[in-house]
Amino acid sequence: MLAISGVHTHYGNIEALSGVDVEIRSGEIVTLIGANGAGKSTLLMTICGNPRASRGRIIFEGQDITRLPTHQIVGLGIAQAPEGRRIFARMSVMENLQMGATTTKPEYFDHDLDRVFALFPILKERRGQRAGTLSGGEQQMLSIARALMSRPRLLLLDEPSLGLAPLVVKQIFRVVKEINERERVTVFLVEQNAFHALRLAHRAYVMVTGRISMSGTGRELLSNPEVRLAYLEGGG
Amino acid sequence: MATASAPKPPAFDLAAALKEAGLTAFVMLALAAGIVAFHIVDVPGGLAIETRFGTAIAVAALGFFGRLGVILLRTARPLPVLVVALAAAAVWIAALLAESLFGPDWAARLQMTLPFDDVVVNWIVALTALGFALRALWMLRNAGASAEEIVDRDAAMDSVAARVARSSRYIGPVLLVAAVVFPLLIFMPETAWLPSVDRRLLDIGILVVTYIMLGWGLNIVVGLAGLLDLGYVAFYAVGAYSYALLATHFNLGFWICLPFAGMMAAMAGMLLGFPVLRLRGDYLAIVTLGFGEMIRVVLLNWYKFTNGPDGISGIPRPTFFGLPFSRTADDGGETFYSFFGLPYSPTDRVIFLYYVILALALLTNLFTLRIRKLPVGRAWEALREDEIACRSLGINPRNTKLTAFSIGAMFAGFAGSFFATRQGFISPESFTFIESAVILAIVVLGGFGSQIGIVLAAILLIGLPEFFRELQQYRMLAFGAAMVLIMLWRPRGLLAFREPTIRLHHGVSPPAQTVAAARPDEVA
Numbered sequence: 001m002l003a004i005s006g007v008h009t010h011y012g013n014i015e016a017l018s019g020v021d022v023e024i025r026s027g028e029i030v031t032l033i034g035a036n037g038a039g040k041s042t043l044l045m046t047i048c049g050n051p052r053a054s055r056g057r058i059i060f061e062g063q064d065i066t067r068l069p070t071h072q073i074v075g076l077g078i079a080q081a082p083e084g085r086r087i088f089a090r091m092s093v094m095e096n097l098q099m100g101a102t103t104t105k106p107e108y109f110d111h112d113l114d115r116v117f118a119l120f121p122i123l124k125e126r127r128g129q130r131a132g133t134l135s136g137g138e139q140q141m142l143s144i145a146r147a148l149m150s151r152p153r154l155l156l157l158d159e160p161s162l163g164l165a166p167l168v169v170k171q172i173f174r175v176v177k178e179i180n181e182r183e184r185v186t187v188f189l190v191e192q193n194a195f196h197a198l199r200l201a202h203r204a205y206v207m208v209t210g211r212i213s214m215s216g217t218g219r220e221l222l223s224n225p226e227v228r229l230a231y232l233e234g235g236g
Numbered sequence: 237m238a239t240a241s242a243p244k245p246p247a248f249d250l251a252a253a254l255k256e257a258g259l260t261a262f263v264m265l266a267l268a269a270g271i272v273a274f275h276i277v278d279v280p281g282g283l284a285i286e287t288r289f290g291t292a293i294a295v296a297a298l299g300f301f302g303r304l305g306v307i308l309l310r311t312a313r314p315l316p317v318l319v320v321a322l323a324a325a326a327v328w329i330a331a332l333l334a335e336s337l338f339g340p341d342w343a344a345r346l347q348m349t350l351p352f353d354d355v356v357v358n359w360i361v362a363l364t365a366l367g368f369a370l371r372a373l374w375m376l377r378n379a380g381a382s383a384e385e386i387v388d389r390d391a392a393m394d395s396v397a398a399r400v401a402r403s404s405r406y407i408g409p410v411l412l413v414a415a416v417v418f419p420l421l422i423f424m425p426e427t428a429w430l431p432s433v434d435r436r437l438l439d440i441g442i443l444v445v446t447y448i449m450l451g452w453g454l455n456i457v458v459g460l461a462g463l464l465d466l467g468y469v470a471f472y473a474v475g476a477y478s479y480a481l482l483a484t485h486f487n488l489g490f491w492i493c494l495p496f497a498g499m500m501a502a503m504a505g506m507l508l509g510f511p512v513l514r515l516r517g518d519y520l521a522i523v524t525l526g527f528g529e530m531i532r533v534v535l536l537n538w539y540k541f542t543n544g545p546d547g548i549s550g551i552p553r554p555t556f557f558g559l560p561f562s563r564t565a566d567d568g569g570e571t572f573y574s575f576f577g578l579p580y581s582p583t584d585r586v587i588f589l590y591y592v593i594l595a596l597a598l599l600t601n602l603f604t605l606r607i608r609k610l611p612v613g614r615a616w617e618a619l620r621e622d623e624i625a626c627r628s629l630g631i632n633p634r635n636t637k638l639t640a641f642s643i644g645a646m647f648a649g650f651a652g653s654f655f656a657t658r659q660g661f662i663s664p665e666s667f668t669f670i671e672s673a674v675i676l677a678i679v680v681l682g683g684f685g686s687q688i689g690i691v692l693a694a695i696l697l698i699g700l701p702e703f704f705r706e707l708q709q710y711r712m713l714a715f716g717a718a719m720v721l722i723m724l725w726r727p728r729g730l731l732a733f734r735e736p737t738i739r740l741h742h743g744v745s746p747p748a749q750t751v752a753a754a755r756p757d758e759v760a
Contacts, residue, residue, distance in 0.1 A: 048627075048628055050624070050627065069632070070627040070628065071627055071630045071631055071632045071633075072630075074627075074628060074629060074630035075630050079628075079629075080628045082624065082625060082628055086622050086624060086625035086628075087622075087625070088617070088618050088621040088622060088625065089621060090617075090621055091614075091617060091618065091621065095614060095617075095618075098611070098614060099614060099615070099618045099626070099629055099631075100629055102611060102615065102629050102630050102631055103629070103630035146629070147629075150629065150630060
């Protein structure tokens with residue numbers, strides 16, 4: 001579905017990604033774990049074309065999207081729930097969801113709305129409320145719901161567990177699984193919360209300083225001693 | 237918040253207070269040294285500089301004591317303020333009224349105490365002292381109440397704003413009806429004042445509505461899309477010149493030219509917007525400022541085309557479906573009066589102009605209200621909130637900004653051609669930066685994005701200064717004071733709130749505790 005091959009990305013003179021290869025197959029949940037500053041978010045942003053890859057190719061469903069502008073990439077069926085949620089704080093929940101439906105046909109809206117409200121019932125209760133007044137967990141749900149409103153085939157999630165209480169994290173991951181299984185949306189998940197993310201993932205990659213250092217199924221990596229030491233037990 | 241046990245007043249640090257007041261006095265002295273202390277006067281044979289050091293020192297002294305008063309009130313010590321301020325106010329007001337109260341002898345002695353030469357300034361000082369006294373008295377009466385906090389005041393004003401927001405669906409129509417009957421009311425025989433006064437009121441009305449329209453137009457760019465445009469007057473100018481040139485060269489009427497003028501302005505908006513809209517915030521503001529000036533300079537120097545500083549005169553007046561408002565038609569055809577069999581009256585034309593600009597302004601307002609509910613309008617607001625998120629939702633930021641910029645420009649173009657037809661004469665002088673600044677001030681003071689706030693701000697900033705033209709040089713002083721007060725009391729604008737574009741009619745209200753926690757403007 002999405003093939004990233006030999007991608008390099010630069011911020012000015014600093015190389016953030018140095019030759020990344022990632023393959024995401026249709027229907028999978030693929031997780032990318034790694035430490036702070038490893039380049040995980042950069043990879044997600046590069047898929048969306050902001051910043052552009054300076055070398056390498058990104059192919060989505062047979063189409064080269066490396067050089068496309070961001071808004072066109074999103075139109076192809078990739079949606080992103082960006083890092084830090086980036087919801088429109090002064091707009092209402094409903095308006096946020098409408099913004100998410102920008103690229104789809106208007107007649108899908110009501111149906112899609114029911115779908116995301118089924119996934120996140122709390123948003124239905126809060127739909128008239130200003131998004132900035134939601135709790136952190138609700139904001140994250142809104143961010144994901146907003147991304148889903150564009151009917152993506154591939155959903156990119158950037159650290160959905162960031163700054164959330166463990167219980168809420170569990171809930172979010174449960175919904176991600178549901179989105180994948182029931183809605184048949186392929187998910188590419190970037191996480192620091194390695195334990196939850198690996199348990200969820202069909203396959204996973206480990207990123208260290210701009211390179212993929214390891215890959216395998218979620219279960220394999222969970223039991224891998226190196227991964228355990230670096231990402232599961234070391235940090236506590 | 238009066239409680240049973242009155243909180244102790246904050247400690248009073250004399251040294252710090254004196255230091256603060258001294259600093260204020262120093263700043264005022266520094267300002268006064270340049271502005272007040274040297275006065276250029278006309279003397280036979282040229283100009284001379286007259287020094288007014290006494291006045292400058294009086295300014296500094298008043299600043300010193302005023303600041304001390306503020307500090308004392310802040311630290312909940314109203315009594316000395318009350319005594320001193322009341323005494324000063326009493327003496328000064330007595331001095332100001334001495335001539336008629338006590339006769340010339342006393343007057344001369346009392347007037348020695350007045351700090352300034354000018355009567356009006358003395359009145360301002362005396363009334364300020366009285367204000368201090370009243371404030372102190374109020375604090376004494378509510379003993380134990382701590383001085384109200386800025387936060388409390390802000391919250392109180394916010395709830396007022398929210399109430400206005402909620403009642404805006406009633407206020408809007410009321411204002412609209414008032415605007416529609418306004419010219420009829422002032423010209424009705426029963427309510428009419430002198431004809432000259434009525435005419436002036438109507439002119440002020442036209443001016444205010446023009447600025448309301450410009451404010452609403454700029455609000456699309458600044459309030460909704462969040463693009464700080466300091467060169468808005470450029471599009472106003474493009475509209476005015478489009479109409480003036482089309483009308484004078486091709487003999488076209490106002491109503492035919494109006495859409496063209498709007499289109500030209502929108503095109504200018506697009507041309508200017510294309511290169512600059514990748515910039516953000518301060519940079520965008522500076523570049524738009526530059527573009528605004530560029531258009532003015534081009535108008536000034538392209539003599540063959542625009543007639544340069546001489547301007548364009550003889551711009552035709554608008555007609556009523558082809559019927560001119562004149563005593564006799566130039567081409568011997570019908571006039572408005574001969575067609576309807578009415579007696580000729582020169583004020584009818586002005587009333588007609590008023591309704592034209594009112595209609596144009598309402599068009600702008602309806603357009604804004606409508607487009608906010610459409611995807612493109614929502615995209616503007618989202619873009620103001622977070623451009624990166626917008627891009628990741630498939631919105632093309634450049635095109636979206638361009639539409640906002642050019643639609644805003646289009647309304648400025650409409651207003652510009654109205655300006656041209658009303659004045660009958662335009663020159664680049666009418667399109668200086670100060671116009672952009674005033675329009676922007678209207679939008680900012682109104683509270684970004686608030687339609688009714690803009691109406692209030694336009695009345696406040698345009699209507700009142702025009703109305704109080706008799707105040708002469710103090711007019712701008714009052715203007716400045718109003719601006720300072722608004723920025724002190726309502727830093728986010730008079731009616732800063734944003735109404736959601738979707739109302740939920742199905743009786744879904746958020747749970748009570750979230751309403752309480754939420755800011756007043758986010759509840760649907």
